[in-house]
Amino acid sequence: MPRQIWDISPAIHPQAPVFPGDTPYSQQWCATIGPGCPVNVSAITLSPHVGAHADAPLHYDAAGASIGAVDLNAFLGPCRVIHALGCGPLIEWRHIAHAISADLPARVLVRTYEKAPTAWDPDLAAYAPETVQRLADLDVKLIGIDTASIDPATSKQLPSHMVIRQRDLRVLENLVLDEVAEGDYELIALPLKLTQADASPVRAVLRALG
Template identity: 30%
Template structure:
């Protein structure tokens, strides 16, 4: 068994959408305290994270009520590294999406020089388009993930079309999956977002198990 950790490390200088994480030292052995204690201030959508339906639909399922069977189970990593801009339904089919309930999209975002490795948001990145979102809904996809800050293409961050399609339909979104060193293929996904009661999303330790 081989375990691939696809979680982005969280730290103050990481890639971020809005505010960077902040760390406060509350106690330290060096200062004479009995132990080291820190307080972290960070958003629910920091690093590798899950978007719950409540992110875009008031009163919808929050992150702590997402079915764990959606977040844990067989998954496929698809090779979308040949796509520029927006991923379509045809791209998904060509890459082998059919028959899978948990799909992670490996794009040029997580290439060795891709924007997921930067500390500031890129002006452009590869994202999912509406036709791919509709295909996922129609074919029973439970979780759709991508290797950047948002599953939305950079051209749609004013309208958020894909979020508005997927989340009301109950398709869970995983963002910022670090897929640089993961080969396309079938795995077992274990994605465990922090159990923040009533939250719109949560940062998630996420691994792919290769057996």
């Protein structure tokens, strides 16, 4: 029997929320089916941070790798979904400690919302940098979150981004975990091979472990 799949990517459309000042999604038709034209062809404009996305080191490090140069292994494999509902502005270790065990997978996704927002949330929850450090100490290679950033929206120092830079972790943001129970899954969230970009949209899914 096919293994169950959970789509944890938000829909991308012109009203999809973006970080203030970022480029929203827009689309135009370059060709449409009609006399003399057998196909529809569109052109899209968007920030690579729209919807579910993977940040590249280039996003937070001027000398960092583009998303097209990042190894894909972190974005594919066993992961653990942990609920930290009502955690407040920062996901502290006490909010996720109940789900930490000796068999922790190399990928951790944290749910903070009861229901994913449909508009920009200036009060989004983020990771405390100490939490990221402790996950890295446990050999976690990728962290994910259901908000738009692993740092608070108003942060200029980006301490959690600095931790993932120092510890060489990968990150997924803007996931939708509303329908996902705590537990272990297979994560599939491959970024596009954009050779100069600081991030890439992903179609993030979870699959039941076989």
